[in-house]
Amino acid sequence: xxxxxxxxxxxxxxxxxxxxxxxxxxxxxxxxxxxxxxxxxxxxxxxxxxxxxxxxxxxxxxxxxxxxxxxxxxxxxxxxxxxxxxxxxxxxxxxxxxxxxxxxxxxxxxxxxxxxxxxxxxxxxxxxxxxxxxxxxxxxxxxxxxxxxxxxxxxxxxxxxxxxxxxxxxxxxxxxxxxxxxxxxxxxxxxxxxxxxxxxxxxxxxxxxxxxxxxxxxxxxxxxxxxxxxxxxxxxxxxxxxxxxxxxxxxxxxxxxx
Amino acid sequence: xxxxxxxxxxxxxxxxxxxxxxxxxxxxxxxxxxxxxxxxxxxxxxxxxxxxxxxxxxxxxxxxxxxxxxxxxxxxxxxxxxxxxxxxxxxxxxxxxxxxxxxxxxxxxxxxxxxxxxxxxxxxxxxxxxxxxxxxxxxxxxxxxxxxxxxxxxxxxxxxxxxxxxxxxxxxxxxxxxxxxxxxxxxxxxxxxxxxxxxxxxxxxxxxxxxxxxxxxxxxxxxxxxxxxxxxxxxxxxxxxxxxxx
Numbered sequence: 001x002x003x004x005x006x007x008x009x010x011x012x013x014x015x016x017x018x019x020x021x022x023x024x025x026x027x028x029x030x031x032x033x034x035x036x037x038x039x040x041x042x043x044x045x046x047x048x049x050x051x052x053x054x055x056x057x058x059x060x061x062x063x064x065x066x067x068x069x070x071x072x073x074x075x076x077x078x079x080x081x082x083x084x085x086x087x088x089x090x091x092x093x094x095x096x097x098x099x100x101x102x103x104x105x106x107x108x109x110x111x112x113x114x115x116x117x118x119x120x121x122x123x124x125x126x127x128x129x130x131x132x133x134x135x136x137x138x139x140x141x142x143x144x145x146x147x148x149x150x151x152x153x154x155x156x157x158x159x160x161x162x163x164x165x166x167x168x169x170x171x172x173x174x175x176x177x178x179x180x181x182x183x184x185x186x187x188x189x190x191x192x193x194x195x196x197x198x199x200x201x202x203x204x205x206x207x208x209x210x211x212x213x214x215x216x217x218x219x220x221x222x223x224x225x226x227x228x229x230x231x232x233x234x235x236x237x238x239x240x241x242x243x244x245x246x247x248x249x250x251x252x253x254x255x256x257x258x
Numbered sequence: 259x260x261x262x263x264x265x266x267x268x269x270x271x272x273x274x275x276x277x278x279x280x281x282x283x284x285x286x287x288x289x290x291x292x293x294x295x296x297x298x299x300x301x302x303x304x305x306x307x308x309x310x311x312x313x314x315x316x317x318x319x320x321x322x323x324x325x326x327x328x329x330x331x332x333x334x335x336x337x338x339x340x341x342x343x344x345x346x347x348x349x350x351x352x353x354x355x356x357x358x359x360x361x362x363x364x365x366x367x368x369x370x371x372x373x374x375x376x377x378x379x380x381x382x383x384x385x386x387x388x389x390x391x392x393x394x395x396x397x398x399x400x401x402x403x404x405x406x407x408x409x410x411x412x413x414x415x416x417x418x419x420x421x422x423x424x425x426x427x428x429x430x431x432x433x434x435x436x437x438x439x440x441x442x443x444x445x446x447x448x449x450x451x452x453x454x455x456x457x458x459x460x461x462x463x464x465x466x467x468x469x470x471x472x473x474x475x476x477x478x479x480x481x482x483x484x485x486x487x488x489x490x491x492x493x494x495x496x497x498x499x500x501x502x503x504x
Binding site: 028029030032042047048049052071073074075076077081084125127129130131 | 315
C-alpha cells in the first residue's frame with residue numbers, strides 16, 4: 001500500500017485528494033428532535049439530537065449547553081469490544097465537538113432560559129455502526145446534518161421561575177455550517193478521507209474544520225508521525241476548498257439554505 | 259399500572275389503528291452492516307434495531323473458552339436518542355438483563371458444539387425504541403446469525419401478547435406496554451416447537467394466560483415467515499420468492 005500511494009495510486013482507485021461518496025438520510029429517528037444517517041463510503045454513522053432543559057455550565061451561565069458524545073458500537077468492526085469509550089473514541093467525540101463548538105454553529109446565547117439557572121441542553125449523540133476509516137468526518141457530517149434538520153421544543157419561562165414545554169417547535173439558532181476534512185500522511189504523500197486499511201498504515205493524521213466563510217475553526221493533529229509546515233499549509237488549503245464542496249453537498253442533501 | 263384512557267375504541271381498534279390480532283409493520287433487511295459476519299436491520303412498528311454477529315472467532319479473555327462448545331455472548335444496548343427522554347449511554351440494569359435473556363433465547367437454536375473453543379458475539383443496537391424491543395431484537399439477531407452462516411437447528415422469532423382494556427391483544431406497542439395491564443414476550447422455535455424466552459409483567463387469570471400464550475405464538479409464526487422471506491430475498495433474490503409462491 002505504501003508503495004502504491006507513493007506512486008499516487010490508492011487501492012480503491014481514488015485520487016489522493018478524492019473523497020468517497022457521501023450519502024445522508026434525515027429524520028430516521030422519530031423520537032429524536034433531529035437525526036441523520038451518514039454513509040461516507042462504507043463508514044456509517046447515525047446521529048440523534050435530544051433537547052432538554054438543565055443547568056448551565058459553570059462560567060457559561062447565560063448560554064445554552066451543547067453536549068456531544070460518540071460511541072463506536074461493537075457492530076462496527078470485529079476489533080471493537082463493548083465497554084466504556086477508549087482513548088480514540090473520546091478523541092473522536094472531542095474533535096467533532098470542537099468543530100461544532102468553536103465554529104459557533106449553534107448560537108448558544110439564544111438558548112438561555114433563566115440566566116444562571118436553567119438553559120436549553122442539546123445532546124448530540126453519534127452511534128458508529130460500521131467502521132471503514134475517517135470516523136472524524138463521517139461523525140462530523142452526521143452531527144451537522146442532524147442539527148441542521150432538527151426542530152427544537154420551545155420552552156417558556158412562567159412567573160420568572162417555572163419552565164414549561166409549550167409543545168411548539170422551532171428551528172435551532174444556527175450561524176454557520178462547520179465542515180471537517182481529514183487528511184493522513186502515508187510516507188511522503190498526503191491523502192484525504194482515509195479508509196480503515198489506509199488508516200492502519202498512516203504515519204500521521206490531521207483534521208481541519210472550516211466554517212461557511214472558509215475560515216478555520218478547529219484543528220487536530222493525531223497519530224505518532226509528524227507533518228512539515230508546508231504539508232500543513234497545503235492541507236489547510238485543501239480543507240478549505242474540499243470543505244466548501246462538502247458543505248454544498250450537505251446543504252443540497254439537507255435542503256437547507258443556511 | 260394505572261389505566262388512564264381507553265386503549266381500544268368501540269370498533270375494536272387500538273391506539274395505532276390495529277385490530278387485536280394484528281402485528282405492527284415488520285420489515286427486515288439482511289446484511290446491512292458490511293464489516294459484520296452476519297447482520298440484520300429490523301423495523302418493528304417504530305422500533306429501529308440493528309443486529310450484528312461476529313464469529314465464530316477466538317475467545318478473549320481466553321479463560322472463557324469452553325473445550326467442547328462455543329461461547330455465545332449478547333449485548334443489547336440502546337442509543338441515547340432511542341427514547342423520549344435521552345438515555346444515558348452506559349448500560350442500565352434493564353439492558354444487562356435483556357442481554358442475558360436474549361442470549362438464552364438464541365442459544366437453544368444454535369449448534370454451539372460445532373465450534374469448540376470459539377466465541378460468537380451478537381450485538382443488538384436499538385436506534386429507536388418502541389414497545390417490544392427485546393422481541394424485535396431477538397428476531398433480528400436470529401436472522402443475523404443465519405446470515406453469518408452459523409449452524410442452526412431453527413430460527414427464533416419473538417413476539418409479545420398482552421392484556422389491554424380487558425382484552426388479550428397481539429404485539430403490544432409502547433403505549434399499551436406502559437398503560438396496559440399485562441405484557442408477555444415470547445420467543446419460539448417454530449420447527450422444534452420449543453419456547454426459548456417467556457416473561458410476564460402483569461396479572462392474568464388461567465384462561466387469559468392460555469389465550470395470551472396462544473396469541474403470542476401466532477405472532478411468532480407470522481414473524482417467522484417474514485424472517486424467512488428476508489433471508490430468501492438476500493440469498494436467492496426476488497425470482498426464487500416468486501417461484502415458491504406460484
